[in-house]
Amino acid sequence: MGKIICTGLGPGDPDLMAVKSDRLIRAATHVAYFRKLGRRGQARRIVDGMLRADAVEYAMEYPVTTELPFDSPEYILALAQFYDAWADRLATLAITEDVVVLCEGDPFFYGSFMHLYTRLKGRAVVEVIPGITGMSGCWHATGMPITWGDDVLSVLMGTLPEEDLIRHMRAADALAIMKTGRNLPRVRRALAAAGRLEDAWLVERGTMPDQRMARLVDVDDKDCPYFAIVLVHGTGRRPEVGGME
Amino acid sequence: MGKIICTGLGPGDPDLMAVKSDRLIRAATHVAYFRKLGRRGQARRIVDGMLRADAVEYAMEYPVTTELPFDSPEYILALAQFYDAWADRLATLAITEDVVVLCEGDPFFYGSFMHLYTRLKGRAVVEVIPGITGMSGCWHATGMPITWGDDVLSVLMGTLPEEDLIRHMRAADALAIMKTGRNLPRVRRALAAAGRLEDAWLVERGTMPDQRMARLVDVDDKDCPYFAIVLVHGTGRRPEVGGME
Numbered sequence: 001m002g003k004i005i006c007t008g009l010g011p012g013d014p015d016l017m018a019v020k021s022d023r024l025i026r027a028a029t030h031v032a033y034f035r036k037l038g039r040r041g042q043a044r045r046i047v048d049g050m051l052r053a054d055a056v057e058y059a060m061e062y063p064v065t066t067e068l069p070f071d072s073p074e075y076i077l078a079l080a081q082f083y084d085a086w087a088d089r090l091a092t093l094a095i096t097e098d099v100v101v102l103c104e105g106d107p108f109f110y111g112s113f114m115h116l117y118t119r120l121k122g123r124a125v126v127e128v129i130p131g132i133t134g135m136s137g138c139w140h141a142t143g144m145p146i147t148w149g150d151d152v153l154s155v156l157m158g159t160l161p162e163e164d165l166i167r168h169m170r171a172a173d174a175l176a177i178m179k180t181g182r183n184l185p186r187v188r189r190a191l192a193a194a195g196r197l198e199d200a201w202l203v204e205r206g207t208m209p210d211q212r213m214a215r216l217v218d219v220d221d222k223d224c225p226y227f228a229i230v231l232v233h234g235t236g237r238r239p240e241v242g243g244m245e
Numbered sequence: 246m247g248k249i250i251c252t253g254l255g256p257g258d259p260d261l262m263a264v265k266s267d268r269l270i271r272a273a274t275h276v277a278y279f280r281k282l283g284r285r286g287q288a289r290r291i292v293d294g295m296l297r298a299d300a301v302e303y304a305m306e307y308p309v310t311t312e313l314p315f316d317s318p319e320y321i322l323a324l325a326q327f328y329d330a331w332a333d334r335l336a337t338l339a340i341t342e343d344v345v346v347l348c349e350g351d352p353f354f355y356g357s358f359m360h361l362y363t364r365l366k367g368r369a370v371v372e373v374i375p376g377i378t379g380m381s382g383c384w385h386a387t388g389m390p391i392t393w394g395d396d397v398l399s400v401l402m403g404t405l406p407e408e409d410l411i412r413h414m415r416a417a418d419a420l421a422i423m424k425t426g427r428n429l430p431r432v433r434r435a436l437a438a439a440g441r442l443e444d445a446w447l448v449e450r451g452t453m454p455d456q457r458m459a460r461l462v463d464v465d466d467k468d469c470p471y472f473a474i475v476l477v478h479g480t481g482r483r484p485e486v487g488g489m490e
Contacts, residue, residue: 008377015265016375018255022264106381107390114390130261130377130385130452132253136351140375145352145359150424152413153400160395168397171416179395207375 002097004090004124006113008106008131009046012208016137017046021129025050028100030093032058032086034112042227043102058099060086079115087119094124105134110178135176138206138229141213147174148236158183158230162190169194174234181226188216196232204228247342249335249369251358253351253376254291257453261382262291266374270295273345275338277303277331279357287472288347303344305331324360332364339369350379355423380421383451383474386458392419393481403428403475407435414439419479426471433461441477449473 007021017025025031025047035041041059051057063082068075093099107113107128120126135155139146147153154172156165158179169175169190177187180202191197200216204225216230252266262270270276270292280286286304296302308327313320338344352358352373365371380400384391392398399417401410403424414420414435422432425447436442445461449470461475 010263011375013265016263018261018377019264019267020258020260106377108384108392109381109390110392110394110396111390114393117390128385128388130256130381132263132351132375132377133381136354136375136378139353140373143373145354145356145362147353147355147400148359149355150402150404151355152402152405152409154417155392155398155400157395157397160397164397168416171413172399 001125002094002099004094004099004101004120004126006101006103006107006117006126006128008111008129009043009102009104010132011105011134011137011140011206012042012046013137014046014050016132016207018129018131021131022050024100024129025102026052028052028055028098030056030058030097030099031102032060032090032099033102034060034062037061037063043104046104047102058089083115083119087116087123090116091120091123103131106131109133134206134227135178135229135231137208138203139176139231139233141203141206141211142201142231142233144233146176146231147234151234151236153234158187162186162193165190166193169196169232173236175200175230175232177230179226180224180228180230184219184224184230185221187230188221191216191230191232199232201231201233202228203231246370247339247344249339249344249346249365249371251346251348251352251362251371251373253356253374254288254347254349255377256350256379256382256385256451257287257291258382259291259293259295261377261452263374263376266376267295269345269374270347271297273297273300273343275301275303275342275344276347277305277335277344278347279305279307282306282308288349291349292347303334328360328364332361332368335361336365336368348376351376354378379451379472380423380474380476382453383448384421384476384478386448386451386456387446387476387478389478391421391476392479396479396481398479403432407431407438410435411438414441414477418481420445420475420477422475424471425469425473425475429464429469430466432475433466436461436475436477444477446476446478447473448476 010016033043063078103113151173153174154168155176202216202219204212255261278288308323348358396418398419399413401422447461447464449457
């Protein structure tokens with residue numbers, strides 16, 4: 001009787017993976033990961049040089065990415081069938097084998113694995129191992145703490161309506177905004193409306209050798225990949241000025 | 246010429262520490278950590294059995310904890326002097342030695358180390374290694390993803406005024422509330438006012454052998470340590486109902 005073990009890979013530097021995930025990945029004989037059709041895949045790239053030579057790999061390739069609107073019935077159906085099919089395949093495999101599923105960041109924090117997780121409930125033994133989030137890798141890249149004292153941190157998706165973004169940006173002390181890419185113009189307008197634009201940073205591939213970081217005001221709207229994260233650091237209460245716990 | 250390396254220890258299970266932190270801690274000859282006066286200290290406990298026999302330990306004991314109000318001038322001064330003194334001592338030590346500082350969770354996410362970090366700027370080489378946050382360990386303990394799709398996650402401190410708590414609890418999809426303890430009655434009232442009390446979980450020591458988890462409605466106000474975390478899971482957009490990226 002095997003099981004399915006989803007390992008959080010962390011923000012990108014393999015040295016930042018949990019000891020437990022590192023050990024499981026190096027010993028794995030069956031390894032599955034998501035990737036875009038025709039791409040190598042970031043999750044697979046992170047474990048380069050770690051897999052056993054005889055490991056069997058399962059590339060779970062998304063059936064569609066940007067060809068269809070994300071809220072169209074066709075897109076939703078295609079994705080649901082994709083997750084259904086892979087849940088079936090992994091559940092069958094786990095009858096006899098342990099399967100390690102690779103997930104960037106932390107699987108329970110906006111991870112794609114949860115769509116398999118819900119489908120595998122009651123059909124296979126599933127273990128999920130946390131990882132350092134991508135946003136944590138990005139705030140470490142800036143060399144500044146993201147939150148202090150009693151700061152409120154809000155994590156927002158760039159896909160949200162502009163008025164929602166503005167409202168949350170005004171209310172929170174620290175911000176992490178994901179799914180940027182083509183949403184960057186809206187994110188930028190919302191930050192400006194909330195009075196936070198001057199304090200915003202754009203970070204790509206935090207902790208990776210090719211990490212890139214710039215003040216958002218210095219970045220062109222067209223020069224922003226989907227996975228780049230916008231950060232606004234909290235300034236919090238400090239012992240010098242207002243006490244701490 | 247030495248340096249100061251702050252290692253994020255993660256949520257508590259030593260097996261969830263980053264590979265890099267694990268390696269540095271096992272090799273360290275000088276190890277510093279915060280703790281309450283007269284306590285063993287959670288950070289030190291996490292690395293039990295990992296330190297070299299000849300490692301020199303520096304317990305940085307908080308001068309005060311609950312004896313003084315956290316916003317009193319005396320408390321603020323005592324803490325500032327405490328951080329000043331340890332920054333001096335670590336900077337002096339780092340002239341000749343590498344010093345590993347142990348920090349629970351992720352050092353740049355509400356970590357005490359940042360008070361040393363700001364004081365050490367320009368005086369010593371300082372490296373900070375991220376860790377899995379305590380809140381991530383707690384949502385993994387619940388066995389449910391904290392965020393899906395376009396969910397907004399807000400991280401709140403139980404020390405905030407009740408009206409602020411209510412406002413943020415109403416606005417966000419998913420919640421992580423830290424610094425609970427004696428603030429739990431206020432957190433509970435705010436969750437009830439925001440209509441989120443029924444969905445709230447209280448998690449202690451997520452990922453540790455003695456982890457404890459309960460629906461908040463089933464927990465007594467007096468039975469809540471300061472480090473316990475209240476979680477409300479997001480329900481998000483899913484492929485079945487509303488599409489995803």
